[in-house]
Amino acid sequence: MRRRLPLSIQILAAIGAVVVIVPVLALAMRAPWGRFGTIITSESARAALRVSLEVSLAATVLSVAFGVPLAWVLARAEFRGRSLLRAIVVLPIVLPPVVAGVGLLTALGRRGLIGTWLDRIFGIQLTFTTAGAVVAATFVSMPLVILAAEAGFRGLDERYEQAAAVLGAGPGYTLRRVVLPMTAPQLAAGAVLAWARALGEFGATITFAGNLQGRTQTLPLAVFQHLQTDPSGAIALSLLLVVVSIAVLVAMRDRWITGAQ
Amino acid sequence: MRRSLSVLAVTLIFATACANDPSAPTTTVTVFAASSLTVAFTQIGHDFETANPGVRVDFNFASSTDLAGQITSEATADVFASASEAAMDTVANEPGVVARADFATNRLVIITPPDNPAHVITLDDLTDPRVQLVIAAEGVPAGDYARQMLHNDGIGFAALANVVSNEPDDASVVAKVASGEADAGIVYLSDVASAGSAVMSIQVPRSVNVTATYPIAVVSGAEQAVLATEFQGWVLGPAGQAVLRARGFAPPPETG
Numbered sequence: 349m350r351r352r353l354p355l356s357i358q359i360l361a362a363i364g365a366v367v368v369i370v371p372v373l374a375l376a377m378r379a380p381w382g383r384f385g386t387i388i389t390s391e392s393a394r395a396a397l398r399v400s401l402e403v404s405l406a407a408t409v410l411s412v413a414f415g416v417p418l419a420w421v422l423a424r425a426e427f428r429g430r431s432l433l434r435a436i437v438v439l440p441i442v443l444p445p446v447v448a449g450v451g452l453l454t455a456l457g458r459r460g461l462i463g464t465w466l467d468r469i470f471g472i473q474l475t476f477t478t479a480g481a482v483v484a485a486t487f488v489s490m491p492l493v494i495l496a497a498e499a500g501f502r503g504l505d506e507r508y509e510q511a512a513a514v515l516g517a518g519p520g521y522t523l524r525r526v527v528l529p530m531t532a533p534q535l536a537a538g539a540v541l542a543w544a545r546a547l548g549e550f551g552a553t554i555t556f557a558g559n560l561q562g563r564t565q566t567l568p569l570a571v572f573q574h575l576q577t578d579p580s581g582a583i584a585l586s587l588l589l590v591v592v593s594i595a596v597l598v599a600m601r602d603r604w605i606t607g608a609q
Numbered sequence: 610m611r612r613s614l615s616v617l618a619v620t621l622i623f624a625t626a627c628a629n630d631p632s633a634p635t636t637t638v639t640v641f642a643a644s645s646l647t648v649a650f651t652q653i654g655h656d657f658e659t660a661n662p663g664v665r666v667d668f669n670f671a672s673s674t675d676l677a678g679q680i681t682s683e684a685t686a687d688v689f690a691s692a693s694e695a696a697m698d699t700v701a702n703e704p705g706v707v708a709r710a711d712f713a714t715n716r717l718v719i720i721t722p723p724d725n726p727a728h729v730i731t732l733d734d735l736t737d738p739r740v741q742l743v744i745a746a747e748g749v750p751a752g753d754y755a756r757q758m759l760h761n762d763g764i765g766f767a768a769l770a771n772v773v774s775n776e777p778d779d780a781s782v783v784a785k786v787a788s789g790e791a792d793a794g795i796v797y798l799s800d801v802a803s804a805g806s807a808v809m810s811i812q813v814p815r816s817v818n819v820t821a822t823y824p825i826a827v828v829s830g831a832e833q834a835v836l837a838t839e840f841q842g843w844v845l846g847p848a849g850q851a852v853l854r855a856r857g858f859a860p861p862p863e864t865g
Contacts, residue, residue, distance in 0.1 A: 453788060453790065457788060457789070457790050458789055458790050459788065459789040459790070475790045476741065476773035476774055476790070476791075554776075554777065554781075557774075558743065558773055558774025558775075558776070558785070559746065559774050559775045559776065559777075560772065560773055560774055560775065564774070565775075572746075572777065573746055573747070573748075573775065575675070575678065575748075576672070576674050576675070576746055576747065576748025576749055577747055577748035579678060
């Protein structure tokens, strides 16, 4: 007979599972299945899905482009204030998104620290634009890339790099041909998590970029908008978001997380 | 297992006993109120607590539509103060309300940042394509009233084409304009009283303006029904009305 886990552990585990499962199940049960097709193919839903995909993919690309080099610096470079820098760059993970939005406004808003100059010199305004939504999504999702990539780099035995160097490879070549391929699973997991986070972003986006159909209204913002006028429509859109998220998580689990072990 | 359960039970009984400690009797009345009431009701709640020792007023401020949705899906509100009759109708339908009465009215104004970068002087200036306009989202009372006002003036389509963001509530509209991100917004007169010098306001002619009527009611099945009725009476009474006047709200419409 298999050894049974203590009952108290089983009960706590069951409660933990229920907390997560019930709201998702409730969405499926309350969804207006008769109108489901009509709602998710409506003009506003299609616009929201398009904006969501554009914004979340652009944010993922930016997060990887800047987050991976930053993780490399944090993992391999020795300099004063490194642990402080590490703490600060992952701060958006614990920061309430609305605070992130206010921070972005004060930095990049039309009258913000940098935004003033962007506006005056280049005539660039980020608030109320799709680019602004991308900035908001990048801000909240890049830390996930940094965390995953840094863990990957730190887990990599430095002797691989030393061996490559001995064989005459330059640092750039070593990074491209040795380090990145060997840490690919962690980098991919970080990128997918960042994408999922960007897809679900709400608070920083509405605070910094606003809410306008076809421009800054992502799926989560469209859910909020529907909640005001058509609550069952909001459920249908929520369900769409859940399905997309689950698909990503399942794909990631099979391909990378388990494969990395 | 049996022992840990009894420990849990004793802890629970002890915690309950502490909560009922007669030396610190606090009864809490929960009030769900439209976000445009935030400043006025916070003051009124404070006054009510001072006049009734041992009573605490907890507020939940949000768009009336959101609040009505929360109450209908069984949030525990004792009192509901709405910025629209429609949101109150939702709650009156399910779970029902008692002693519904109008307690204030509000009008709309245009706000701009203090330096008015887009030079908005009249309502018609909102049709200038250079103006970045923010209003509350459709379905939010402040947003519906704003759209109605623009259509009353016959500039609905031109002005709505300038909308750069549909905000969750009137307070967010004020924030976007006060920070200078947007050139103009449409909010309640009472919002301007609360925002002070952070925004400049432009009056809208009565002929096209919209009057928002605010109903207040005790929610059916309220846990603190008696206290809820007292709070409602306070809002409708001289003390509550004085605070509302000071915060830019007009008296409720005459009822026959």
